[in-house]
Ligand code: FES
């Protein structure tokens with residue numbers, strides 16, 4: 014059964030405030046001014062050839078993982094286009110809840126208004142550009158910490174302080190710039206590109222655009238809203254965001270060498286990889302014989318879904334965790350882990366503590382690997398690598414998708 018989806022374009026235009034053209038232009042400028050992108054970035058993109066079959070292909074060159082212009086190109090062509098996961102509905106469970114974040118240069122705030130509708134805006138005051146909200150929490154309105162301009166949860170400018178004498182000023186033209194927002198299951202998505210004047214939105218399209226033919230597969234494999242939210246863990250890693258993704262997409266290749274504890278609970282010879290439009294799914298059966306203890310956590314089948322470009326959903330036994338890889342710079346990213354558990358186990362503190370400890374151990378092992386790879390990529394000794402064709406198909410698929418995205 015397809016999952017219920019909610020989508021909103023929070024806009025002052027909808028509320029009949031101000032000049033629609035003015036608002037849409039402002040928002041477009043915020044994410045589409047790519048003139049500064051250097052002219053040699055297309056050359057960098059073409060250093061990888063997606064047409065070469067995996068058996069003969071070389072991996073993208075080091076410049077893809079280290080070059081500042083390439084990183085800027087990725088922000089503009091990859092992250093400022095299409096649907097991007099930014100958080101969990103848990104963060105905006107009730108009306109007046111909000112959370113803030115940053116993707117590339119875009120500062121955003123996501124909130125739930127009094128009617129229960131999820132809305133998102135550029136988190137920038139229209140007076141002198143101060144960030145408006147910080148962190149997360151609950152508020153009845155957004156008061157700018159600089160000079161007190163105040164905005165409602167619909168983005169409208171409710172109060173502009175000390176503006177007597179200001180001419181040609183209409184508060185209706187100075188609401189927050191809206192961002193298109195949707196939810197799928199427990200995930201909150203933003204689309205920084207599409208600010209359309211038409212308010213008609215096809216809800217099913219979001220699911221299709223984001224997951225393609227995979228939305229049903231994920232729903233039927235227990236990726237849904239029925240799980241209980243447990244907690245969040247964040248790790249800042251000194252590596253390019255793609256190094257973390259590549260590590261995730263090697264088909265379990267590194268598991269026996271780098272995660273010996275995890276390897277004992279998985280039947281690595283039963284690893285399978287399936288690729289879809291923008292999603293790849295790696296699955297692995299739990300190994301009952303090898304370790305009863307690990308089997309309890311990993312269950313019969315572990316599913317690792319990678320959703321291009323930077324979101325991973327791991328469903329194993331009673332657990333689901335998601336990994337959001339936020340690019341922070343050519344050599345830095347932050348990975349946000351959200352943990353969910355089957356409702357019947359949500360009070361089993363022993364299980365939760367043990368599982369989180371096991372998971373943390375794996376994350377730390379991966380962080381060491383990823384930071385080691387980034388250092389290696391920066392070394393003059395390395396330029397391109399090769400793929401192990403039987404296990405690294407999902408990684409190759411990821412690089413091909415990225416190429417297509419960057420070349421357009
Ligand atoms: S910058 Fe927000 S009120 Fe001045």
Ligand SMILES: [Fe+2]
Nearest residue numbers: 260267272379
């Ligand atoms: Fe790993």
